[in-house]
Amino acid sequence: MIKQAVFQGKNKKRRYFEGWYYKCISADRKHAIAIIPGMAIDPQGNKQAFIQVINAANGKTWYHPFPYFEFKARTDEFDVEIENNAFNAQGLSLNVDTKEGSIKGRLTFDEIHPFPRGPKHPGIMGPFGVIPFMECYHAILHLYHEIKGVIELDGELLDFNGGVGYIEKDYGRSFPKTYLWLQASHFAGGNASFVFSRANIPFLGLEFPGFFAYFTDFKTITRRFATYNFSRLEKWEVDTEKGTCAGVLEGPNGSLAFSALMNSGGRLRAPVDGLMDREIIESITAKVWVCLTNNQGVVLFESASNEAGMEICLDDQVASNKESE
Template sequence: MLTRLRSIWTPAMYHGHGQRRNYFEGWYYKFVDATGRHVHAVIPGIFLGKDASTSHCFVQVLDGATGHATYHRYPAERFWASEHELDLRVGPNRFYLDRIQLDIDDADRSLRGELGFEGVTPWPVTLASPGVMGPYAFAPFMECYHGVLSFDHAVRGALIMNGAAISFDGGRGYMEKDWGQAFPRAWVWGQSNHFDHVGTSITLSVATIPWLGTSFRGFIIGLWHERRLYRFATYTGAKITTLKLSDTHLVLRVEDKRHRLEFDAARGEGGLLHAPYRIDMLQRVTESLTAGITVQLIDQAGGVIFRGVGRHAGLEINGEIQQIVA
């Protein structure tokens, strides 16, 4: 019980202590080198299936430049997590809030090295609103929970990828996570922390949320700019006024009583990732790390607070999208 209570106000830590089946948890580390040529995401996690034969832990790796994605599977017994903080072992790999240590070497990919993170900037946690989920963090029956562990931070260190050494000194990173029973039936996700204004970052998700026998379109958007968080979410009373999707673009408009946010994304080529479904981890999610986005934040008097172009943007548009566009 104490660990469960601690986890509510510590989104980064493992939430699955005591879980034996029908559960997943995954952490998302994105990092870009100083030149912008090397864009990668590393995703450690665990899947506990209804059938023990599907249970396992894993590390996914996505090369944003090429779209090449690899899935490295380990027995569930090779997963360990602290009951106090973000401290994971997935096979020979280690993951923390301020660093990762990778040791992957199989037929699909070789990846070794250590990266450190400085200036980690999480979504604020308060007693009444424990992170990005807001009051929904207290609901015990959500299909999928979400956490933003760092809007933006500096990256240092190097990785050896398939024999080639790549320095990430001077790079930037982003971290988030998901946990629960399964991913939503439909969702849109976008993120960038590569604007001309260093430190500015945006993350957004729109998804179908099951709720007491029915469902609704829920959304969470956070723009971190000049050390201030501008939140737009279902639980804040904000409203989506426009959500349009085409084969090449995403257009989103959202507003509340004080601000209006405009988000436009040009979809890039992506890699195919595994995602948690109720039966297993299935390779069905296309994620791009090369999308381009434009963001504009305007107050209701018409004053522009921020306008910028985000590079190396992550973008996912998956599932039964008509459920959230309609």
């Protein structure tokens, strides 16, 4: 089974990217930031390292580039360094001071809930996660963890003691041209985690719509909905003008209805053939509602979150204000 958290790109020469996504929410929910360390190789073989930051409070984003020789990553365990910055499963340490801005401090994680993996479930992508030559691979590392520490962002102190976080990663050639992504871990009704993504996936010269979703309350409820386990996405609607989406997931063990509303977001750079020149809009204060029922229609969990991650990206062919299926 592939150790998805560790660096996969050691022998890549061109058209490749890899990035780890840390989402951090403070205990009082006044501060929400995302930190993305990564690397990329363009079609000509030029390499770079980077650290991206988004501050939900004002939607401001930072892209800090670094020479590739400053990037060091182990292939046997999750351990990444970029100049004087370090990232792993137990925390992160930041010491960035560039013309783009500054971010400094250290966060440590405990009470970690990793994404469950095993022979039958190699990752959130299921069997697609082990097929070679996919355009983009997605992995969830931590569904939830608690945070200790303080970050100084452009001179502002952000206290994350008692806060919670989430880690995922992407790697491959390019982000999908058309996709939607949701992630929420801060529900008013109690601790839970919900992740959903739908994308048009190129494969062997063809393209097909695929999706995956995962929900857990960390106690007794765990549900997986995905193309690969014959779940269905019903009543699917996305409105790019309003920044909304909604759908009903029907799976072997029940159904999950959800809706989401994009809040103010910031511009992040995303890869196209290893070139970090595509701009996407991401919110980490989106509003998400979920309602999970079993096969008998009994409600198992219903709640909303106001600190969700959300991205809506449509290519030119489907960039009308509304897409339905």
